[in-house]
Amino acid sequence: MSSEIKITLVPGDGIGPEVTHEAVVMLEAVGQWNGVKFHFVEMPIGGAAIRQQGSPLPPATLEAALDSDAVLLGAVGGNEFNLLPPDKRPEAGLLQLRQALGGFANLRPSVAYAPLSNNSPLRPEVTEGADILFVRELLGGLYFGTPRSWDRESGVALNTMLYTREEVVRVARVAFELAQKRRHKVTSVDKANVLEVSQLWRATVTEIAAEYPDVTLEHQYVDACAMHLMNTPRNFDVVLTENLFGDILSDEAAVITGSLGMLPSATIGGKVNLYEPVHGSAPDIAGTGKANPLGAILTAAMLLRHSAGLEQEAQAIETAVQRVLAAGYRTADLARTNQPNQQIVSTREMGKHVFEVLNEIIDCSQAMHAV
Numbered sequence: 001m002s003s004e005i006k007i008t009l010v011p012g013d014g015i016g017p018e019v020t021h022e023a024v025v026m027l028e029a030v031g032q033w034n035g036v037k038f039h040f041v042e043m044p045i046g047g048a049a050i051r052q053q054g055s056p057l058p059p060a061t062l063e064a065a066l067d068s069d070a071v072l073l074g075a076v077g078g079n080e081f082n083l084l085p086p087d088k089r090p091e092a093g094l095l096q097l098r099q100a101l102g103g104f105a106n107l108r109p110s111v112a113y114a115p116l117s118n119n120s121p122l123r124p125e126v127t128e129g130a131d132i133l134f135v136r137e138l139l140g141g142l143y144f145g146t147p148r149s150w151d152r153e154s155g156v157a158l159n160t161m162l163y164t165r166e167e168v169v170r171v172a173r174v175a176f177e178l179a180q181k182r183r184h185k186v187t188s189v190d191k192a193n194v195l196e197v198s199q200l201w202r203a204t205v206t207e208i209a210a211e212y213p214d215v216t217l218e219h220q221y222v223d224a225c226a227m228h229l230m231n232t233p234r235n236f237d238v239v240l241t242e243n244l245f246g247d248i249l250s251d252e253a254a255v256i257t258g259s260l261g262m263l264p265s266a267t268i269g270g271k272v273n274l275y276e277p278v279h280g281s282a283p284d285i286a287g288t289g290k291a292n293p294l295g296a297i298l299t300a301a302m303l304l305r306h307s308a309g310l311e312q313e314a315q316a317i318e319t320a321v322q323r324v325l326a327a328g329y330r331t332a333d334l335a336r337t338n339q340p341n342q343q344i345v346s347t348r349e350m351g352k353h354v355f356e357v358l359n360e361i362i363d364c365s366q367a368m369h370a371v
């Protein structure tokens, strides 16, 4: 664990700055607790950067990001930019940043928080206790494979699903190592009954599994996995899969959590890890104080876990979030008419409640150490 951690903050657009602020408050509380010094360097990205400097990813932002220990992003995008060509839009800045940082493993947890059990369209007895970590390969597969084309005249389009053994090896190791710190199970998802790429995937994952005898490996076809995720989500621990399947399955599994505003993510394995809540800039609620900051706050916990080696501190934030939900506090997206004892709060108020509980956890931990 380093005692100094340099974080480039790129809050971006819409609700990005509002939710990122709450994430930073938690990191600062953790810094005061354990003496780790967080250096925050705030830089523009997306629409904010276009307005200031005419580019969605100014060179100084990229330079700062590459020169840091971690990058914490809010969200990018806004309606006023919708008519710009794709490579000039705010989203292009984020794609360029992801590519430059080079992370190949995208981690997306999907957790069924008990107090939100009625928020999911799935029955509470199905989701109860579900805690899944998706490890999605992010730089290969159909999204990047060449050749790719769309010949409008002949009416033929083509994409290429391509993986090398090395690309599978490196992401498989990430999944097995994470499973070792969790419930020791990896479900590798492919379509090996039809696709050669999946046969390479399955053979390689099986080979790598031999290095991790304490982790159980199972294979599932992607179609069956899509069904099992909804029927028996508790049976999953780490789900390892390629780019396209991971994109689809991790969105599907997000229904377990009950709101887009709850979902954190991390992209690791490249030069610098990138942390961002899953949601976008939500222009419909930006500036109204209605944004749910918990996805961003849980993203800060992932940063502590994966870039700072601060597991206890990451868990403290996650516990604080659970306790605040259990106490009935809800941002508007989490509120349900059939729920008694819920109190609707603003973005700032939700952050304040998590901060207070986090400080209680910190005080308790310090008192234990003092005994």
Ligand SMILES: NC(=O)c1ccc[n+]([C@@H]2O[C@H](COP(=O)([O-])OP(=O)(O)OC[C@H]3O[C@@H](n4cnc5c(N)ncnc54)[C@H](O)[C@@H]3O)[C@@H](O)[C@H]2O)c1
Residues within 6 Å of the ligand: 015, 019, 074, 075, 076, 077, 078, 079, 091, 094, 260, 261, 262, 276, 277, 278, 279, 280, 281, 282, 283, 284, 285, 290, 291, 292, 293, 295, 333
């Ligand atoms: N990673 C990113 O930065 C990212 C991801 C997705 C979309 N976008 C961009 O964001 C803009 C809006 O896109 P969209 O509307 O399709 O997706 P979105 O995620 O911004 O919003 C979808 C819906 O969910 C709600 N929502 C999202 N996050 C919330 C939160 N934290 N709390 C409460 N409610 C929340 C929004 O109000 C909206 O109704 C677009 O410009 C899009 O390109 C950016």
